[in-house]
Structure formats: structure tokens, C-alpha cells
Amino acid sequence: MKRPLSRAINRRIGRTMHQWDMLAHGDRVLVAVSGGIDSLVLSWLLLHWRSKAPIDFTLHPVHIDTESVDGQPGKAARDVAGELEKIGLPCHVVPSAWQSPLPEDTTLLENQRKDICFQCSSNRRRQLFDTARDLGCNKLALGHHQDDLIETFFINLTSAGNISTMKPRQELFEGRLTLIRPLAGIEKAEIRKIGAAVGVTPVPSSCPLSEQTRRRDVRDVLESLYQLIPGSREHIFAALANVRHEYLLDR
Numbered sequence: 360m361k362r363p364l365s366r367a368i369n370r371r372i373g374r375t376m377h378q379w380d381m382l383a384h385g386d387r388v389l390v391a392v393s394g395g396i397d398s399l400v401l402s403w404l405l406l407h408w409r410s411k412a413p414i415d416f417t418l419h420p421v422h423i424d425t426e427s428v429d430g431q432p433g434k435a436a437r438d439v440a441g442e443l444e445k446i447g448l449p450c451h452v453v454p455s456a457w458q459s460p461l462p463e464d465t466t467l468l469e470n471q472r473k474d475i476c477f478q479c480s481s482n483r484r485r486q487l488f489d490t491a492r493d494l495g496c497n498k499l500a501l502g503h504h505q506d507d508l509i510e511t512f513f514i515n516l517t518s519a520g521n522i523s524t525m526k527p528r529q530e531l532f533e534g535r536l537t538l539i540r541p542l543a544g545i546e547k548a549e550i551r552k553i554g555a556a557v558g559v560t561p562v563p564s565s566c567p568l569s570e571q572t573r574r575r576d577v578r579d580v581l582e583s584l585y586q587l588i589p590g591s592r593e594h595i596f597a598a599l600a601n602v603r604h605e606y607l608l609d610r
């Protein structure tokens with residue numbers, strides 16, 4: 360097998376994990392796995408990291424199953440469990456408490472779509488928090504990567520009117536749970552390469568709305584910008600950690 364992590368990528372991931380103090384001895388880490396390539400690679404990466412790290416922590420992969428019927432796992436959940444099994448991790452499948460009210464015809468108005476996406480993701484978030492508590496986990500690892508952080512920044516800028524993004528580490532519930540995003544320093548293209556080298560296959564999303572989101576539009580605009588201004592991607596990411604408050608308009 361080709362070595363999944365080049366030295367440079369390994370160093371970048373290590374730097375992000377270290378700078379943001381992501382993992383500590385004795386951590387119980389809930390790994391949130393949608394079955395997309397990012398969270399599958401995240402699962403492999405944490406397992407790989409554990410085999411090398413001088414600290415010990417446990418991994419608890421969890422999939423929130425939006426297709427379960429009568430508590431039985433749906434097809435996607437079974438496939439996600441199969442992909443995790445390939446890399447030697449068991450999968451804890453949690454039936455989603457929220458089922459999509461989507462009609463057969465998915466040509467929805469922008470507002471209806473936004474509302475469904477909001478309800479679905481806030482339910483998922485809540486169930487991940489509840490499961491972390493039930494499993495005694497103090498960390499919750501998510502598969503967001505560098506492109507997600509940049510896109511979120513532009514979505515917030517253009518649709519919410521604020522300057523913010525997702526942080527690589529974020530404490531919740533007075534520090535009882537810490538969100539970590541170990542892939543925050545690497546781009547999607549790298550994640551795909553790691554996934555191919557590791558031999559995991561992404562499980563397609565069953566959501567008919569998944570490719571119709573605002574994120575898709577922002578991603579397309581950013582792609583054009585990166586083509587037009589070489590180096591802009593790296594500059595934008597660097598800018599997220601280089602805020603000049605004195606040259607902004609907040610008082």
C-alpha cells in the first residue's frame with residue numbers, strides 16, 4: 360500500500376493537533392462519521408495517530424442514521440459500518456430522532472430547503488452531544504477540513520453578515536465536551552488522496568438536498584477565485600488567523 364500520509368501532510372496535521380491541543384492522555388473521543396470521505400479519513404487518521412502517539416485515548420465512531428426504520432439500520436448506515444470495519448473500527452449506529460418530511464418532488468423553495476437543512480443538522484448535533492454524554496466521551500471529532508473553514512467564512516460573510524468560521528477546537532457545556540477538527544489544516548484534495556491510499560470508499564449521501572446548498576454556490580465561486588488569483592486560497596486561510604481588529608468597523 361502507498362504510504363497514506365506524506366511527510367509534509369503528516370507534519371501539517373501534527374502541527375494543527377498540537378497548536379490546538381486536540382488530544383490528551385485518557386481522552387474518550389467520539390468520532391462523528393457521516394460516511395463521507397472526510398469522516399472516514401478522520402477515523403483512519405485518529406486510529407493511525409493513536410498507534411504512534413505517546414498518549415493513550417479511545418475512539419468511539421458514531422453514525423446518526425437518518426434512514427433507520429423501526430430502529431433497524433438503513434442501507435447507508437450498514438455501508439458506513441462496513442467501511443469502518445475495513446480499517447478495524449466498530450461503528451455505533453444511532454437511529455436519527457428526526458426524519459425528513461421531504462416530499463417526492465424535491466424542487467423546494469429556498470426557504471423550505473434552508474429550514475429542512477437547519478432542522479436536520481441541529482438534530483444531528485444534539486444527538487451527537489447526547490451520545491457523547493451517554494458514552495462518557497469528552498471529545499467530539501468532526502471531519503471538517505480547510506476548505507470547509509474557508510467556505511463557512513464566506514457563507515457567514517455573504518449570508519449572515521458577520522466575520523467568523525468554525526474553530527479547530529471549541530469547548531462546550533463549560534468544558535465538559537470539546538469539539539475538535541483534526542483535518543482543519545488540510546485541503547479536501549489531500550483527504551481524497553489519503554482515502555484512496557487507505558482504501559476507504561465514501562458512502563453516497565441519501566439526502567436529495569445535499570448538493571443543492573448555499574455551500575455548493577460558494578464553493579463554485581471560490582474555485583473561480585482560486586483560478587483567477589493564484590495563491591489566493593493560501594492567503595485566505597492565513598487571513599483567518601491574522602485578524603487586524605484595528606482596521607475593521609466594530610467598536
Ligand SMILES: Nc1ncnc2c1ncn2[C@@H]1O[C@H](COP(=O)(O)OP(=O)(O)OP(=O)(O)O)[C@@H](O)[C@H]1O
Pocket residue numbers: 390391392393394395396397398399421422423424425483500501502503564
Ligand atoms: N449522519 C452523521 N452521523 C455522524 N456524524 C455526521 C453525520 N453527518 C455529518 N457528520 C459529521 O459532521 C461533519 C460535517 O458534516 P457534513 O455534512 O458537512 O459532511 P459530509 O459531506 O456529509 O461528510 P464528510 O465530511 O464525512 O465527507 C462530518 O465530517 C461528520 O464528522
